[in-house]
Amino acid sequence: MLILIASGYEQLSEWAARIVAKAIRNKPNLVLGLAAGSTPLGTYRELVRLYKEGAVDFRDVVTFNLDEYLGLPATHPQSYHHFMKTALFDHINIKPANIHIPDGSIEANLEAYCASYERAIQEAGGLDLQILGIGRHAHIGFNEPGSSLRSRTRIKTLTEQTREDNRRFFAPGERAPEAAITVGVATIMEASRILLLASGEHKANAIAKAIEGPVSASASASALQLHADVTVVVDEDAARELQEKDYYRRVAEMTARLTPERLW
């Protein structure tokens, strides 16, 4: 794992966008895995800026989102469909046919639908780069505690913590979703490269579990320790509980000096 500790959210977003933009320049038809949620918002804003400057072109990029709330139609303002449209897709030249987000409105044949999402990723050639946020309990996607590290796209019941964390986005009185369609841990682990982002003190414990804790289905982000190409970009607050923080900084400095192409 390459762990980059940014001074704050702005720098984190700038670094993450540079990593993604470089990956697209290297492979214009990149298959990009996307996360929703508040963490990557700054990265998407920065990617839009780079696109407007002509520094990155999304014409041939193919995207797959990690997850969607079950029971929310694409038009619902809290759906990840709506989130992605307003945060990124409406502002770049990606082809609508190249965008994939699980359909939260399906009511029948859920397992067949999940299998078809998984197949679509394979048929696109697999994920080249997966962007991830992390939940308070160290989930990636909506792979909540107890998610098999070999799991695939499926329906997952959300924990009370996750529902609570997301309740603020829903109107008073509106029920926050109880379940989601999420790609599995194994799906994420098959991405060629992974970019994990975390900002804020409330993510410090999850980041420590992910990077330094035991590999465990109780914290699906810890599975990333078994992946050969993970870049973690955190800010100082999210890095607070890391035991080896000073060492990670030295590794990052050395990487910048000896193999700068590994950064961006």
Ligand code: F6R
């Ligand atoms: C979202 C996703 C989730 C979030 C995580 C953190 O697509 O897969 O794992 O990344 O819950 O959410 P935020 O960034 O809102 O703190």
